[in-house]
Amino acid sequence: MAQPAPAPRMDEAAYLAWEETQPCRHEFVQGRVYAVREPDALDGPQACEVRSRVVATLGGALRAHLRGLPCRVHEGHVRLSLPRTAAHLYPDLVVDGPVPSRLPGSRSAGPQPLMVAEVLSPSTGSVYPGVRFAHYRTLDSLRDYVLLDPCQRRADVCRRDVDGLWTVHTFESGDQLELASLEWRMPVAQVFAGLP
Structure with a gap:
């Protein structure tokens, strides 16, 4: 069986300049460049639609909840820079806004990522919880990292408390998904409503 070609190497400045000229998105991790891919055949024929619907449902609900507040909801096309790693x-979904001064690491007054959400698929389920979270948790402003699993109809929320410690909260079909940092709740069943 052939091994996949190694990801190309480049420095960060070259990546940022190159990425601006590309028709599709690429991620950069420690000098290696990876194409952002859609769910593939291993994930099933409806995986792209499932991800899009979950992101649209959650994004729409958060947008409605945050209307009038200095927060923005971004779906899928915002690149997060993680200088520490x-x-x-x-990510699939980002909410940014001003960071409350009472929270640790809140030195910046400008918009900062408060919540990151990603929709899992069979091909990403083993990567996102550990590898990607290790990068995201270096963002001082981040309060919630949400993993949405359409196959299990479940959400895992990694939540940072005021002392900077992370805890995992699991929400299943009969539960209310809660993002404490945004003072928001929604039935888990609603997040996944209408999916095949």
């Missing part, structure tokens, strides 16, 4: 990643 030399990475640039494209």
Whole structure:
């Protein structure tokens, strides 16, 4: 069986300039460049639609909840720069806003990522919880990292408390998904409503 070709190497400045000229998105992790791919055949024929619907449902609900507040909801095309791990990643959903001064690491007054959400598929389920979270947790402003699993109809929320410690909260079909940092709740069943 052939091994996949290694990801190309380049420095961060070259990546940032190159990425601006590309028709599709690429992530950068410690000098290596990876194409952002859609769910593939291993994930099933409806995987792209499932991910899109979950992101749209959650994004729409958060947008409605945050209307009038200095927060923005971004779906899929915002690149997060993670200087502490030399990475640039494209999560499925990001909420940014001003960081409350009472929280640790809140030195910046400008918009900062408060919540990152990613929709799992069979091909990403073993990568996102550990590898990507290791990058995201270096963002001082991040309060919630949400993993949405359409196959299990479940959400895992990694939540940072005021002391900077992370805890995992699991929400299943009969539960209310809660993002404490955004003072928001929604039935888990609603997040996944209408999916095949």
